Amino acid sequence: MHESRSIHRWKALLGILFWGLLLTPALGQQKADAVYLGGTVVTMDAEGTTAHAIATAGEKILAVGSNEEIRKLAGEGTVVHDLAGKTMLPGLYAAHDHFPGAGRVGLFLVDLNSPPIGKIKTMDELIAALKEQAKSVPPGTWIRGRGYDDTLLAEKRHPTREDLDKASIEHPIWIGHTSGHLGVANSLALKLANITSETKSPSGARIRKDEQTGEPNGVFEECGWLVTRKIPGRTQDQDLEAVKVAAQAYVRQGVTTSVIANGGTLTIGLLERALDEGIIQFRIVSMTSGGPYLNARASVEKRNSPLLRTGAIKMLQDGSIQGYTGYLSEPYYRSSDNRGYPNRSREALVEKVVELHKAGYQLAIHGNGDASIDDILFAYEEAQRVFPRNDTRHRIEHAQMMREDQIDKMKQLGVSPSYFAGHVYYWGDRHRDIFLGPERGARISPLASTVKRGIRFTMHDDTPVTPVDPLQLVWVAANRETTGGKILGPQQRISAERALRAVTADAAWQNFEETTKGSLEPGKLADMVILDQNPLEIDPGKIREIQVLETIVGGQSVFKLEEN
Template identity: 65%
Template sequence: MSFVKYTTLAFFWLVLYSTSTISWAQEIADAIYFNGTVITLDEDDDVAQAMAIRGNKILAVGTNEEIQKLSAATTEMHDLQHKAILPGLYAAHDHFPGSGRVGITLVDLSSPPIGKIQTIDELISVLKEQASQVPAGTWIRGRGYDDTLMKEQRHPTRNDLDKVSKVHPIWIGHTSGHLGVANSKALEIAKVTRDTKVSKGSHIRKNPETGDPNGVLEECGGLITRHIPRNSDENELAAVKAAVEQYVSQGVTTTVIAHGGTRSVSLLKRAIAEDILSFRIVTMTSGGPYAKARAEVLDLDSPLLKAGAIKLMQDGSIQGYTGYLREPYYRSGEHRGLPFRSREELTQKVKTLHRAGFQIATHGNGDAAIDDILYAYEQAQKEFPRTDARHRIEHAQMMREDQIEKMHELGVSPSYFVGHVYYWGDRHRDIFLGPERGSRISPLATTLQKSVPFTVHDDTPVTPVDPLQLVWVAANRETSGGKVLGSQESIPVSAALRAVTIDAAWQNFEEDIKGSLVPGKLADFVIVDQDPLSLEPQQIRDVRVLQTVVGGKTVYSATTATTP
């Protein structure tokens, strides 16, 4: 045991004996987990054998003998049998409960390795099956199709979707979440024509022969989705329940919703009231019409729901060719993508929010978009200096080394969509970016070397929630095709674990209550079948979550494979 742990324990006993208002009964543990490996991820990376819980917080960590002294007849004793405990895992950037809607209100159109769709005919077939089960005129929605993983190597068009139905309006979302396809009925309802205007960074693809929309909408799906009736409360709560089960089964005790509004906050409030939500959520919000959502979160004052950063967008996705790059896409002529707004417009928005004291999280995939974001953050700090603002850049796929240095200077941190290495790495190398730039996506090792804290995420439902797989990807940089992409950017397992625990807590101003297993912090933790620090990096993928605990309460157990 380290010197720090000895002195911490000594101080604990000193307080126990010398404070007259604290009795022995008050310091007895409600539960003790012993005979295991407790990976604290504290400042010294200490590893203990046992941990004591009282109420919803960690009472103490230490050796078996030390911690068992805190037991009584009423204490629940849990023999870990040499299994390991980790701090609760963060889903550091996602869109909860989006994954829960798949199969309830959305048809799954994903291709391997996530789903089964490999041709446009297969996509049409599963949509037809859905259309056959609902009345004429009912909207059909799907998500997750990937043009580059289908045999035809193209997007479906309105003509393809018209083969599904001409009486059902249809909208399907691309796996990136930044594009989608509408059939003729949906375009008719939305009044999208050859003359429809869209904002900067958006595009309506058109038939080169007729000039009419071909159904594919880039970064402007709202033209269609605003006409889709809201899901019923019953379906939305069912989606929350399904998503909760997915998250806690992967060891997630906190998720960060990247872009919450009044509708999502209302849904979360109801889920809390009906005891459906069993883990914690930090919800980002946007300004303007979403200001009410932030106020509602603050007024609720629930330990399960917290207001986080203000979310902005500056570009789209690399795999959708809407990310804004400094140099053109690989083999694409001069196409570099477009920003959502000018650098000056972004800077003004950032200044306003920064001056008001908000943390800001800005979506930026391409390095040109990241240039804009860092410029805006720097100008805001120059004009309105703030300490410890912790502004963020979301996804940060094409982050360059000079940009990482600028982040260090400004106190900015990225949340990397490192799952791209696995799910799209081969195509970034061969289609979107080319070998050199493709090998540099999500530059974790460089970021670590520059002493910039960072997190990693799945962007669920874009990819399935699985923080331990992110640890595996970060440590191995292996693609779904079995190739290594940019081995120089792989990081140690210990650093990857911090990116889904204590560094994620820090990024959300929660490091004092979450992210590591130290006395006084919330008892949010995960029991896994193996100690990940004792394994080779390739073996991390074999680690299984056995139990997830939030605030001292078990919310998932693999033995029952259900949430309590």
């Protein structure tokens, strides 16, 4: 799948000629506020052209072309930047995440991640981390943690209420699974939440109980809200600290647009205050749920900020593969009957999808297992049958177990997936050996099959599930290497150029922003990132080593790597 370097060099030459022909009549009409000369400008436009220089005026790109052409646009007040052979790309998208969730880990949540993200390897280490936090706060204060992974702990199991009681019986404790779809409470937390042996599991969820006693063992699948609703909320001032931390992490990775999955009323209020105080300097597209959350959409639309807009309506139809709550058509590996389960019945999903589709919304529905994807595609097809619409760009989020026939159906319906491609790296070995088996495991995030059908898609980290890093996603897509150093499903590799489109131009398209963002073209926003190497020229195995040198939003530098 990898394109040769000679092909990219020919593209670069053709690009220079293309821009020269395009820009010659316009040169001299307007002077630039800034010009960037002497680099490789990978435009990610439809033709895949490259150039050597770019000019900006205000928040927008004025021109792209050769050094000589762009130099002519510099006036007395123009700031001249020397790219010194470095590479400029369109700003990168975090195409599906939960900003500012990453900022809360460490500030308000004990980091319980295992390597390669964190340090926790055993149950004793997990308990010790919670116990240490308990020492620093008064009895009765809630202790929260995030990121534990039962399959990476030496004991190969979830913590239980008894384990968490070893950390403290005087503090209520709640910890979230790395997937975000399960969690564990200690005995005091269960008591405060009024969870007993008599408590019934909600529809599409499960409260795990001891087989002998019938008492809850502390583990909750898809219904952690039964406990977390009892936890006192943080102040907005506290959450603003998390926004600051997360915002810095995003721009360091070259992110100029974050697409937040499920931004509700509280999140929108927090983001609006962060904008007022200048804490957020990059762009955010916030999905919301339906119902009362439509008020949050109205607030954003009234504000009309260039840094905050609303996107699709977000829904869930199943859970996570690594939590065994993803809904599969065939049982999990080495299981005779466990297929996970849906969030709601197919009939209920269709009813909701038709309602929102008819109201004119774009929809983004979380579906990991192929059975849940069947439900989602059926609902989209029914919605179009009842109320035909053009160019809906409805989405399927994560789409781990997408089958070949389902990719064909997506093509037919005009549906676009956002793949959690980082799964190949972070969970690939365990998908192959524990959850799905070799055959299904090799097909997670079937990018090459999607490219073959001509379907546009995006890739994401689902931060804070995994750290935000769009360039690592490009590396994953081009190499399919796992944390164990194995290659998982090499037939699903794609070229670095195609992977870059998934976090630039195609991400802009998926969010109806292709006329303003996603590529470096005259008239579009000057959202740009400068890299120390060209990901289209180096060995694909080294793409993850590329450093972001500078991130620019609307012509303004929001991050610059300090030289040692």
